[in-house]
Structures are given as structure tokens and as C-alpha cells.
Amino acid sequence: MHVFGTEEPTSRVIAHPAPASLADGEEVLREAARLIARGWCQRGLAEDRHGRKVEPWSNDAVAWSPLGALTRIWYESRGRRFAAFDAAYWSLASSTGGRLEDWNTARWRTRWHVVNAFERARARLRELRLSENGS
Helix, strand or coil, X not given: CCXXXXXXXXXXXXXXXXXXXXXXXXHHHHHHHHHHHHCECCCCCEECCCCCECCCCCXXXXXXXXXXXXXXXXXXXXXXCHHHXXXXXXXXXXXXXXXXXXXXXXXXCCHHHHHHHHHHXXXXXXXXXXXHCCC
């Protein structure tokens, strides 16, 4: 019998990111957190100054969701940092219960919660990197 609300946080198993991408993932999280500090939105990937939804890489974007901020950083790298994006997404999703956009749209969510989640995600990657290096 299926009980509503008891499903796993994600529909797929998220494996640990590749060790080589961990430091780069930390940098992607740092850059994305800077975007969130400038402007944060709860609905859609990004918004312009009038609150209209725009693409996260748009020059008109002034506020981003966590996924929108990660997407913008990946886009600006011309897609060359996919492994870093993957590591950053894995860590951020793990730090927010697995459903990043659902987590972000909670009515009581604030920018402080989001910035804190980015900090937890960076710490998670840093710990994983140090354990991979045997430190």
C-alpha cells in the first residue's frame, strides 16, 4: 500500500560525484551562492527585475532559484564544467532532501535558508574531497 508522502526524496539513486570534480564542484557552489546573494527567487529558474520568469543565463535575470543559479554557472562555462555541475547539484540536492526545486518553493523558505544550504553543500564536497585524498 502506498502512503502519500512516504516516497523517497528522489526518484533515482544519486551516486557520489567523481573525486576529480569535487574541488570544481565547490567552486561552482561558491559562484552560484554569489548569484543567490544578489537575488533569489522561489518560482521558476530566474526572474527579471519585474518578477517575470526568464532564462537563468539571460542578461535580464536578477534573481535565481538554486537550480537556476547552478544552471547559469554551467551555461557561462559553455558546458565545459558538467562534472563540476553534477558534483554541485548532487551535494546541494543531498543537503536539501533531494528535491531541490520543491525544497526551494516552500512558502516559509528564505534566502538565508538557501545560502545556508549552499554552505552545507560546499562543506559536504570539501569533506568528501578530503576523505578521498586520505587527509
